[in-house]
Every structure is written in structure tokens, then in C-alpha cells.
Amino acid sequence: MWRWAVAAIMAICLLLLVLLVRHRRYRRRTLASLASNRADWLRDHPLTIVADPDETLAAEFAREGIVRIDRFLSPQCLQSLRGEAEASIDQMTPSFIPTHKKGRTLSYEKIHHYAPGCLSFYHSPEIQQRIAGLVGMPVFPTPDGDQSSLSILCYKEKGDHINWHYDHNFYRGRHFTVLLSLANEAASGGLSQSTLMRRLPDGTDQALDTSANTLVVFEGARVLHRAYPTAEGDLRIMLSMTYCADPRTSWLKEFARRIKDTAFYGIRALWD
Numbered sequence: 400m401w402r403w404a405v406a407a408i409m410a411i412c413l414l415l416l417v418l419l420v421r422h423r424r425y426r427r428r429t430l431a432s433l434a435s436n437r438a439d440w441l442r443d444h445p446l447t448i449v450a451d452p453d454e455t456l457a458a459e460f461a462r463e464g465i466v467r468i469d470r471f472l473s474p475q476c477l478q479s480l481r482g483e484a485e486a487s488i489d490q491m492t493p494s495f496i497p498t499h500k501k502g503r504t505l506s507y508e509k510i511h512h513y514a515p516g517c518l519s520f521y522h523s524p525e526i527q528q529r530i531a532g533l534v535g536m537p538v539f540p541t542p543d544g545d546q547s548s549l550s551i552l553c554y555k556e557k558g559d560h561i562n563w564h565y566d567h568n569f570y571r572g573r574h575f576t577v578l579l580s581l582a583n584e585a586a587s588g589g590l591s592q593s594t595l596m597r598r599l600p601d602g603t604d605q606a607l608d609t610s611a612n613t614l615v616v617f618e619g620a621r622v623l624h625r626a627y628p629t630a631e632g633d634l635r636i637m638l639s640m641t642y643c644a645d646p647r648t649s650w651l652k653e654f655a656r657r658i659k660d661t662a663f664y665g666i667r668a669l670w671d
């Protein structure tokens with residue numbers, strides 16, 4: 400009897416392995432197809448960058464591990480990206496991990512379908528050159544299969560937030576987080592209550608102004624940070640991007656990254 404049970408378990412494992420391999424091939428084809436259209440999207444969604452980081456900001460990044468730039472894009476350009484983000488709120492994946500995070504996220508793959516201007520921002524050579532100038536080394540987009548390489552984070556319900564965390568690095572090279580604030584407002588005017596905070600080496604906390612059109616660049620694996628819970632009527636939308644000096648990874652780090660992504664995109668992140 401037990402031989403039949405062992406044979407049945409082995410057959411099920413083999414079947415699951417075959418299904419997983421087939422699914423991974425399908426996913427690679429899908430992502431490659433999406434990536435093949437990026438040159439057209441870049442051409443059709445030009446950016447108007449208003450603020451240029453200078454050597455002073457690069458020195459600040461080397462010293463602090465984080466910098467912010469006000470009024471980064473032209474108002475029209477920002478409005479266009481914000482419009483895409485707001486129009487895609489219904490497509491976002493809600494997430495809730497008690498005491499850690501609550502909010503909605505539009506994945507990298509869905510951004511290809513619903514927010515081509517945001518996609519173009521991430522892949523723009525002009526943006527990558529500016530980030531490279533700030534961090535002092537060439538940077539590259541993280542892999543297409545990493546749904547957090549580019550995402551839109553939306554906090555619009557009371558209590559949406561993310562608690563203290565590092566942005567762990569699953570790649571060979573140094574890893575940088577870039578946030579472009581698309582919206583940050585309270586119902587009664589002014590900024591939302593969802594302030595971006597970072598913890599300083601002396602243990603005190605510093606609030607960072609992330610008014611709409613602010614670009615924040617930081618090395619998330621070294622900067623402990625959080626976003627404070629929103630109040631009723633707040634709206635906070637961030638275009639969240641990751642770049643890496645060397646985006647190669649190992650299967651173990653890839654698996655760890657997928658486990659982390661289940662917090663944003665659910666259990667499918669393990670095999671998708």
C-alpha cells in the first residue's frame with residue numbers, strides 16, 4: 400500500500416514540476432514580448448526634466464545615502480504620469496500585512512498595459528544618466544521578471560502605510576530605490592499624513608518632504624525607512640523604481656525576492 404502512496408506522491412511532484420517549467424517558459428515569452436515594444440513607448444512619451452542634479456547633490460548622496468530633488472519634471476509631464484496612475488487604481492493589487500503594510504500596488508507587468516508614460520520614465524536613458532551621476536556609478540533597470548523593478552504605490556484608504564523596513568538587495572551590484580511622487584495631498588489641502596521617514600544613525604527619525612513632483616533617490620538596503628499611515632481623504636501615489644549597478648542574481652536570491660514580493664502581489668509572485 401505504501402508503495403502506491405509513494406508512487407502517487409512522486410507522480411504529483413513530477414506533474415507539478417512539468418507545469419512549473421511550462422509556466423516559466425510562457426512567462427519568459429510574455430515578458431520578452433512586452434519588452435520588445437519599449438523603444439516605441441520611449442519615443443511616444445518624451446520627458447521634460449526641469450531639475451538637474453548637480454555635484455553638490457552627488458556629494459550629499461555619498462555622505463547620506465539619500466537625496467531628494469524638488470520640482471523634477473515639468474507640470475504637464477507630471478500631470479500626464481499622475482493621470483495614468485489615477486486611471487489605473489482599479490487595476491492595482493490590494494495588500495494588507497497586519498502591523499507592516501497596507502495599500503495598493505500596480506505591478507511592473509501591468510504598468511506595461513496601463514501606464515506607458517511611467518514605463519518610459521523608468522527606461523529613459525536621461526533618467527538613468529542622472530541617477531548614475533548621483534550615485535557615482537552606471538546603473539541599469541532590474542530584471543523584467545521582478546515585479547517591483549517598477550511599480551506604482553497608492554495609499555488612498557485611511558491607515559495605508561508601510562512600516563520600518565530596508566529595501567533588500569537581491570542582486571550582485573549595489574541597488575538603488577528611486578521614488579517619484581505623483582500625488583501627495585490631504586482632502587483639506589496640504590500634504591497627506593503619509594510622510595516618508597528615515598532613521599538616522601543616531602536613532603532619531605527624519606521626515607522627508609515628498610510633495611508631488613519630488614524625486615527621492617536612496618540606497619534602500621542601507622537606509623531604514625517607512626511611510627506614515629494616511630488619514631481619511633489622503634491621496635499619496637508614488638512611482639517606485641529600482642536600479643542596480645549589476646542586476647545579475649542567483650537562484651537563491653531570486654527565490655528570496657519572490658517571497659518578499661508575495662507581500663505586494665500575493666502568492667502568485669512565487670511562480671509568476
Ligand SMILES: [Fe+2]
Nearest residue numbers: 564565566619
Ligand atoms: Fe521601501
